[in-house]
Amino acid sequence: MGGTARHDRGLAGDVAATPDGKDLDHCIQCGMCTATCPVAEAVPGFSPRQIVARTILDLADELLASDEIWYCARCQQCVASCRKNIRPADIITAIRTEALRRGNRDTAGARHTMAFLSDLGGKGKLNEALLTFRTLRWSTFKMIPYAMRMLARGKIPPPIVKEIEGMDEVQALIEEFRK
Numbered sequence: 001m002g003g004t005a006r007h008d009r010g011l012a013g014d015v016a017a018t019p020d021g022k023d024l025d026h027c028i029q030c031g032m033c034t035a036t037c038p039v040a041e042a043v044p045g046f047s048p049r050q051i052v053a054r055t056i057l058d059l060a061d062e063l064l065a066s067d068e069i070w071y072c073a074r075c076q077q078c079v080a081s082c083r084k085n086i087r088p089a090d091i092i093t094a095i096r097t098e099a100l101r102r103g104n105r106d107t108a109g110a111r112h113t114m115a116f117l118s119d120l121g122g123k124g125k126l127n128e129a130l131l132t133f134r135t136l137r138w139s140t141f142k143m144i145p146y147a148m149r150m151l152a153r154g155k156i157p158p159p160i161v162k163e164i165e166g167m168d169e170v171q172a173l174i175e176e177f178r179k
């Protein structure tokens with residue numbers, strides 16, 4: 001196969017090689033994406049502008065292992081506000097994909113994503129009762145008061161999930177995704 005191999009060209013090259021990352025270098029760091037991002041307003045330090053800048057600078061190790069790439073809610077507000085067609089939301093998605101591909105799976109966001117994939121491939125639907133623990137691990141215990149309120153209102157989902165019909169089709173889709 002011709003061209004530069006993945007990893008040899010760095011994170012910036014990998015993201016720029018995706019359809020949504022082709023205009024990455026056009027970013028003028030105006031900050032409109034961060035100014036309109038609802039997550040940036042709620043989570044101190046989260047900034048799509050900075051994520052784009054760090055991608056261009058190829059600070060891959062720092063970005064791929066960070067939790068912040070998983071905070072994005074994919075609302076697309078940054079895409080609508082960017083005058084340079086950078087699509088920060090899709091760049092963040094491309095970085096998430098690279099994080100998983102390169103084995104950076106020990107963040108809450110990566111664990112959450114892998115738990116989704118594992119549940120869908122196993123029974124065809126989520127085991128919501130265990131999802132929080134698989135995502136947050138021991139930090140889940142900080143949520144016990146909240147869980148007790150859910151329990152009192154009958155909102156805790158069952159821990160055993162029944163397999164859906166048509167699992168072979170779901171697994172075929174997942175196999176296609178893994179290629």
Ligand code: SF4
Pocket residue numbers: 026027028029030031032033034048049052081082083084085086087088
């Ligand atoms: S991604 Fe777009 S909106 Fe955000 S800083 Fe760069 S040019 Fe501005």
Ligand code: SF4
Pocket residue numbers: 033036037038039040048071072073074075076077078079088089092
């Ligand atoms: S898509 Fe993500 S980064 Fe963009 S505005 Fe929404 S939450 Fe912020």
